[in-house]
Structures are given as structure tokens and as C-alpha cells.
Amino acid sequence: MKITAITAWQVDLPLKEGRYSWSNGNFVEVFDATVVAIETDAGITGYAECCPLGSAYLPSYARGVRSGLEELAPKLIGQDPTNLGEINRVMDAALRGHPYIKAPLDIACWDILGKQAGMPVYKLLGGAAQEKVALYRAISQEEPEKMAGKIAGYSAEGYTKFQLKVGGNADDDIARIRACREILKPSDILVADANTGWTRAEAARVVAAVSDLDVYIEQPCPTYEECVSIRRRTARPFVLDEVITGPADLVRGLSEDAMDIINLKISKVGGLTKARLMRDLCVASGIPMTIEDTWGGDIVTATIAHLARSTPEEFCFSATDFNSYGTREIATGAPKRVDGFMTASDAPGLGVVPLIDTFGAPVLHIT
Structure with a gap:
């Protein structure tokens, strides 16, 4: 099985309570999520989502997810998504740090592995x-x-x-x-x-x-x-x-x-x-x-x-x-x-x- 395409969408997530506030006056009213799809030549598609808590919480931010995906995705085309150790080694070699960018790619591969095996990810x-x-x-x-x-x-x-x-x-x-x-x-x-x-x-x-x-x-x-x-x-x-x-x-x-x-x-x-x-x-x-x-x-x-x-x-x-x-x-x-x-x-x-x-x-x- 090989990865043939990686697609991402930007998705807004409004809050029921209108605002989420935490330390030092930080708050978010609409969260900015990125949904990722990894397609394969076996006809199986895996999905994942990444949503940083604004840009002042950790060294991560919403547009950084998408910028990083643009950097990493080409390196994964042709890779076997079920070979999760190699997927992570390729990502770590191609981009130092930035784990939040790698997360949705890794998770989408777990989704593919579960679908191929016919098993839920928790198993x-x-x-x-x-x-x-x-x-x-x-x-x-x-x-x-x-x-x-x-x-x-x-x-x-x-x-x-x-x-x-x-x-x-x-x-x-x-x-x-x-x-x-x-x-x-x-x-x-x-x-x-x-x-x-x-x-x-x-x-x-x-x-x-x-x-x-x-x-x-x-x-x-x-x-x-x-x-x-x-x-x-x-x-x-x-x-x-x-x-x-x-x-x-x-x-x-x-x-x-x-x-x-x-x-x-x-x-x-x-x-x-x-x-x-x-x-x-x-x-x-x-x-x-x-x-x-x-x-x-x-x-x-x-x-x-x-x-x-x-x-x-x-x-x-x-x-x-x-x-x-x-x-x-x-x-x-x-x-x-x-x-x-x-x-x-x-x-x-x-x-x-x-x-x-x-x-x-x-x-x-x-x-």
C-alpha cells in the first residue's frame, strides 16, 4: 500500500459558550482546526484533525499546521502508511521538531491501518x-x-x-x-x-x-x-x-x-x-x-x-x-x-x- 495524495481543509469550530479563557488573559472564540485526509492506492483513506489552542499556548499555531503540511506531505507520497515507524522516521528527518504538524499525518495513518486490518484503533x-x-x-x-x-x-x-x-x-x-x-x-x-x-x-x-x-x-x-x-x-x-x-x-x-x-x-x-x-x-x-x-x-x-x-x-x-x-x-x-x-x-x-x-x-x- 502506498500514499497517493494528502489533502487538508481549514475548519472553524465556534464555541457554545462564546469564549474559552485561560491564564494571562488568553482566550479563543472560534477555534481554527485543520482536517487531513491521506489517500492510498488501495482505495483506503485515513483522516485526522489538528487544532492548536490559539497561538499563545504552546509553540504551535493553526496556520503553522497547514504550512508544515505543505512542507511534509510531499515527503510521504509513495510511503507505506501502515509502516508507522518509518512514517515517523521520514517526518522527523524531513522536519526537526514541530510535533503538532506531524500528529495529524501520523493519526491518519493509524486510521488507515485500522481500516486495512478491519479493527478499531483502540485494539x-x-x-x-x-x-x-x-x-x-x-x-x-x-x-x-x-x-x-x-x-x-x-x-x-x-x-x-x-x-x-x-x-x-x-x-x-x-x-x-x-x-x-x-x-x-x-x-x-x-x-x-x-x-x-x-x-x-x-x-x-x-x-x-x-x-x-x-x-x-x-x-x-x-x-x-x-x-x-x-x-x-x-x-x-x-x-x-x-x-x-x-x-x-x-x-x-x-x-x-x-x-x-x-x-x-x-x-x-x-x-x-x-x-x-x-x-x-x-x-x-x-x-x-x-x-x-x-x-x-x-x-x-x-x-x-x-x-x-x-x-x-x-x-x-x-x-x-x-x-x-x-x-x-x-x-x-x-x-x-x-x-x-x-x-x-x-x-x-x-x-x-x-x-x-x-x-x-x-x-x-x-x-
């Missing part, structure tokens, strides 16, 4: 380790009372895990954490996610002020070293996200006892091939993961669901159903939230069919 990633995956809900940064009110609403939809967007003024963040923890059930999980937004001094103040609460502290500061400094000052469970960008960072964090949990974002690490490697290393090391991505719609949500479903429940801290945040359906067959859970399709590949007729003209077509 190729290790098989079903859980039948349904617990979801968390991200709570956009607002005033403490508004955030607490949203948590109450989402609790009614079945969510029991909540990721609170903090990383602003330390006093305001302390109030946000306290207001939200107060309305939750004792069994509910609350994560205070600063998204690198605090200085070390601010983070030290916050973790001291909430030391009496049942709350997880996530990515308080911009650098690994600053985060480890804060970890040493708190007994709260500690999550690392933005600074765990690949296997080497994960190995360092494990060796230095830098975290209790990681957020494993599939596009941040370069796709399912490398995410699976990191997932298996976490499982072997006893580290739970939130399995997710930077953002996305139906195809990203399906990809998350397959990796999460193949992860043992005790190591799958939570996952994300991004398609429930938006107003636009971009594929049929995607997972749907039911009482705070989702599951991956049993159909071959990712199990989704993109609604290509709604995308408009392609922005890239390489043969």
Missing part, C-alpha cells in the same frame, strides 16, 4: 482496557461565582472531574478554587490548572492558601524547574502538562519525582505513535494520565477516545470530549458524552466519517 493500541472513559470538564476563567455556577451546571450533566482555569491574579485564583471546591461533592475531583500563568512567588502563595482543600495543582509555572520547586512546597497532588513535550521530558520527570499525573496531549507529542510510547511508559511507572489534546472537534475527540479506551482505568485519570464544547459537527461516528463518560467506536480505524462537503475547498492537495 491496535493494546486492546480495550476499559469500556467507557471518565471525562473532565474545563471551566473557562471568569469571576469565582460564575465559575462555581458553571460547575454546578456541568455536574448535572454527569461530570465528576473539573479542570479550573486559573493562572491569573493570585488572590482571585484562591477565591476561584475555594468557591468551586465548596459546591462540589467530596468525591468530585477539582484540578486548579494555571497553564504556566503564575510566577513562582504567586504559585507559592496559592498552594499555601489552599493547602486545606482537596485540589490538584496543575502546571503552575512556565518552566519545569519552577514547577518542581512548587511541587516541593505542597502536599497536593501535582500535574505537569506543558513542560512534558515528549519521552525525554517524561523520563526526566519520572526520575526526579516531578509529578503525580501528566496531561498527555496527542498533538503536542506528535501523534498516536509517540503518545502510545509515553502512555505505556506512564503505565509501567505507575503514573496516571489525562488523555487529551490541545483542542479539536469530532475527529480529535475520536482519537482521544481510542487512546483512552486502550489505557487501564486506574491510569486514565480523565479524558476530554472536545466535541461537546463546540457548535459544529465535522464528522459522523464520533464519541458522544453519556453521563460524564464516552467510549471509542468499534468500527474499523477511528470510526469517523468527515463531513467533507461542509468544509469548502481544500487549502492543500499534494499528489
Whole structure:
């Protein structure tokens, strides 16, 4: 089997709530996603999606996905998409870094492999380790009372895990954490996610002020070293996200006892091939993961669901159903939230069919 063409479309993903806000005043109102199709001479087409969280979150941005695809796609024409190790070696040799650009190409090849094998991707990633995956809900940064009110609403939809967007003024963040923890059930999980937004001094103040609460502290500061400094000052469970960008960072964090949990974002690490490697290393090391991505719609949500479903429940801290945040359906067959859970399709590949007729003209077509 050989790759014969790679096509990409730009797709807008508006939000139901109108705006998603996080640390340092960052926000997005309409997400800019790229949907990728890889065609083969066997008549099998694989699909994937990549959607950076704006341009101020990680070293990634929406137009960079498409620019990078223009660079990488010609190198993959003629390659065997089911030879995933070689696909990744070719991409890494052709373009240093930029894992988020490589991710949709890798994922589309997994979709092809599943379709060729007649198996869902989760079986190729290790098989079903859980039948349904617990979801968390991200709570956009607002005033403490508004955030607490949203948590109450989402609790009614079945969510029991909540990721609170903090990383602003330390006093305001302390109030946000306290207001939200107060309305939750004792069994509910609350994560205070600063998204690198605090200085070390601010983070030290916050973790001291909430030391009496049942709350997880996530990515308080911009650098690994600053985060480890804060970890040493708190007994709260500690999550690392933005600074765990690949296997080497994960190995360092494990060796230095830098975290209790990681957020494993599939596009941040370069796709399912490398995410699976990191997932298996976490499982072997006893580290739970939130399995997710930077953002996305139906195809990203399906990809998350397959990796999460193949992860043992005790190591799958939570996952994300991004398609429930938006107003636009971009594929049929995607997972749907039911009482705070989702599951991956049993159909071959990712199990989704993109609604290509709604995308408009392609922005890239390489043969």
C-alpha cells in the first residue's frame, strides 16, 4: 500500500459558550482546526484533525499546521502508511521538531491501518482496557461565582472531574478554587490548572492558601524547574502538562519525582505513535494520565477516545470530549458524552466519517 495524495481543509469550530479563557488573559472564540485526509492506492483513506489552542499556548499555531503540511506531505507520497515507524522516521528527518504538524499525518495513518486490518484503533493500541472513559470538564476563567455556577451546571450533566482555569491574579485564583471546591461533592475531583500563568512567588502563595482543600495543582509555572520547586512546597497532588513535550521530558520527570499525573496531549507529542510510547511508559511507572489534546472537534475527540479506551482505568485519570464544547459537527461516528463518560467506536480505524462537503475547498492537495 502506498500514499497517493494528502489533502487538508481549514475548519472553524465556534464555541457554545462564546469564549474559552485561560491564564494571562488568553482566550479563543472560534477555534481554527485543520482536517487531513491521506489517500492510498488501495482505495483506503485515513483522516485526522489538528487544532492548536490559539497561538499563545504552546509553540504551535493553526496556520503553522497547514504550512508544515505543505512542507511534509510531499515527503510521504509513495510511503507505506501502515509502516508507522518509518512514517515517523521520514517526518522527523524531513522536519526537526514541530510535533503538532506531524500528529495529524501520523493519526491518519493509524486510521488507515485500522481500516486495512478491519479493527478499531483502540485494539491496535493494546486492546480495550476499559469500556467507557471518565471525562473532565474545563471551566473557562471568569469571576469565582460564575465559575462555581458553571460547575454546578456541568455536574448535572454527569461530570465528576473539573479542570479550573486559573493562572491569573493570585488572590482571585484562591477565591476561584475555594468557591468551586465548596459546591462540589467530596468525591468530585477539582484540578486548579494555571497553564504556566503564575510566577513562582504567586504559585507559592496559592498552594499555601489552599493547602486545606482537596485540589490538584496543575502546571503552575512556565518552566519545569519552577514547577518542581512548587511541587516541593505542597502536599497536593501535582500535574505537569506543558513542560512534558515528549519521552525525554517524561523520563526526566519520572526520575526526579516531578509529578503525580501528566496531561498527555496527542498533538503536542506528535501523534498516536509517540503518545502510545509515553502512555505505556506512564503505565509501567505507575503514573496516571489525562488523555487529551490541545483542542479539536469530532475527529480529535475520536482519537482521544481510542487512546483512552486502550489505557487501564486506574491510569486514565480523565479524558476530554472536545466535541461537546463546540457548535459544529465535522464528522459522523464520533464519541458522544453519556453521563460524564464516552467510549471509542468499534468500527474499523477511528470510526469517523468527515463531513467533507461542509468544509469548502481544500487549502492543500499534494499528489
